[in-house]
Amino acid sequence: MCALLVAGFALPPTAAAVETSVVCPVDPLPVTSAQTDALFALAAGRLYAASDITGLKPPGVKYPFGATARQTQYLRSDVYGWTAGFYPAELWLMYERTADPAWLALARTWTRNLLPVAKWTGSHDLGFMIGLPAGLGMRLDPDPAQRITYRRAIIDAAKSLSTRWNNKVKAIKSGEYGGKWGLIIDSAMNAPMLIEAGNLIGGAEGAQLRSRGEQHLLTLAKYFVRSDGSTFHRLTFNPLTGALTGPVYGQGYNMSTSTWSRGQAWAMYGFAKGYAATGNPILLDAARRTTGFWNQQVGPGCIPAWDLDVWSAFAPRDSSAAAIAAAAMLQLADLDPVTSAASRQSALATLGTLTMPEWTSVNTQNPGILIRQTWNVPILKYEGSYVWGDAYLLESALKVSRPTSR
Numbered sequence: 001m002c003a004l005l006v007a008g009f010a011l012p013p014t015a016a017a018v019e020t021s022v023v024c025p026v027d028p029l030p031v032t033s034a035q036t037d038a039l040f041a042l043a044a045g046r047l048y049a050a051s052d053i054t055g056l057k058p059p060g061v062k063y064p065f066g067a068t069a070r071q072t073q074y075l076r077s078d079v080y081g082w083t084a085g086f087y088p089a090e091l092w093l094m095y096e097r098t099a100d101p102a103w104l105a106l107a108r109t110w111t112r113n114l115l116p117v118a119k120w121t122g123s124h125d126l127g128f129m130i131g132l133p134a135g136l137g138m139r140l141d142p143d144p145a146q147r148i149t150y151r152r153a154i155i156d157a158a159k160s161l162s163t164r165w166n167n168k169v170k171a172i173k174s175g176e177y178g179g180k181w182g183l184i185i186d187s188a189m190n191a192p193m194l195i196e197a198g199n200l201i202g203g204a205e206g207a208q209l210r211s212r213g214e215q216h217l218l219t220l221a222k223y224f225v226r227s228d229g230s231t232f233h234r235l236t237f238n239p240l241t242g243a244l245t246g247p248v249y250g251q252g253y254n255m256s257t258s259t260w261s262r263g264q265a266w267a268m269y270g271f272a273k274g275y276a277a278t279g280n281p282i283l284l285d286a287a288r289r290t291t292g293f294w295n296q297q298v299g300p301g302c303i304p305a306w307d308l309d310v311w312s313a314f315a316p317r318d319s320s321a322a323a324i325a326a327a328a329m330l331q332l333a334d335l336d337p338v339t340s341a342a343s344r345q346s347a348l349a350t351l352g353t354l355t356m357p358e359w360t361s362v363n364t365q366n367p368g369i370l371i372r373q374t375w376n377v378p379i380l381k382y383e384g385s386y387v388w389g390d391a392y393l394l395e396s397a398l399k400v401s402r403p404t405s406r
């Protein structure tokens with residue numbers, strides 16, 4: 001049976017082709033170095049343009065957040081937004097790619113302005129906000145004094161997260177959902193920072209941070225991963241007994257039965273990172289099962305709708321979920337000989353699609369890089385470009401294009 005073509009893309013050749021949650025290229029191909037070169041050329045222009053904050057009023061609103069499809073200027077957040085770390089992370093990745101001191105200077109400035117947030121206990125997202133850019137700075141900054149500053153911020157941020165620990169649920173509180181003590185699957189990406197900081201500090205305090213980070217991931221693996229490898233988005237618990245009280249609505253289509261695409265990708269990557277940091281086989285199993293579900297539902301080179309249970313080829317896409325999933329699969333490929341070849345092949349094909357002009361801003365005036373992402377469809381149903389999808393696309397593209405000797 002012929003595949004159904006939609007704007008140059010083909011839906012899987014099944015009888016129910018119009019009722020699919022994914023769109024796929026006719027012939028998914030692995031990403032090429034010409035595609036990654038073009039991506040980084042585009043990124044250089046977009047990221048440099050966004051660093052010009054002339055006309056923005058400090059203090060406050062200035063970190064790029066995203067833009068819907070037709071917007072030509074970024075909406076920006078203050079340093080307390082959960083997305084504030086992604087733009088600095090992109091600047092570090094540009095520095096890693098080019099070794100150009102101009103990118104180093106920008107990455108330092110945009111990271112340094114964020115670091116006071118490390119002492120804030122009001123968010124569970126400090127792994128994204130501090131751990132990601134400061135972790136890149138610790139790895140890439142040539143100046144030892146700067147690296148010490150980033151190291152201190154990671155430790156401070158982990159200690160801040162640790163104040164949100166609940167010993168009954170055995171997890172770091174994500175937030176109040178519907179007035180109840182809640183966990184969100186995205187937190188899989190924040191918990192690894194506790195393990196990393198624990199390793200940096202050592203001793204009893206370090207062991208506690210490490211144990212809390214690992215235990216948080218184990219709690220997510222126990223409650224959020226369904227038997228088929230799909231995931232819940234938000235769950236609430238009784239903080240006095242630790243008992244699960246049930247799912248609540250978040251960004252997905254159905255709080256009980258559906259799988260929010262980006263949440264699945266956060267789970268894949270968080271569990272893979274957790275396994276890398278601990279060697280715990282339960283986390284490897286969670287990474288394998290969530291990745292297996294992704295590949296079964298989405299498939300190499302295909303891009304999902306914002307929720308994997310929204311069966312319409314015309315529903316908003318979430319290309320950011322695909323970019324995060326690609327980054328997750330590249331990480332898992334490095335760790336797990338059993339699934340390595342399949343994960344790598346799927347990641348390369350996904351990047352092959354995401355770096356095609358249909359999925360980047362190259363032919364648009366949009367200030368971001370990866371288009372056709374979604375933020376929170378129940379609130380805003382339009383596609384756009386957002387800094388998290390851009391950051392994980394650059395991370396993955398850099399990883400597959402980096403000479404192996406580097």
Ligand code: GLY
Pocket residue numbers: 082186251262375
């Ligand atoms: N962490 C929030 C999101 O992925 O939208």
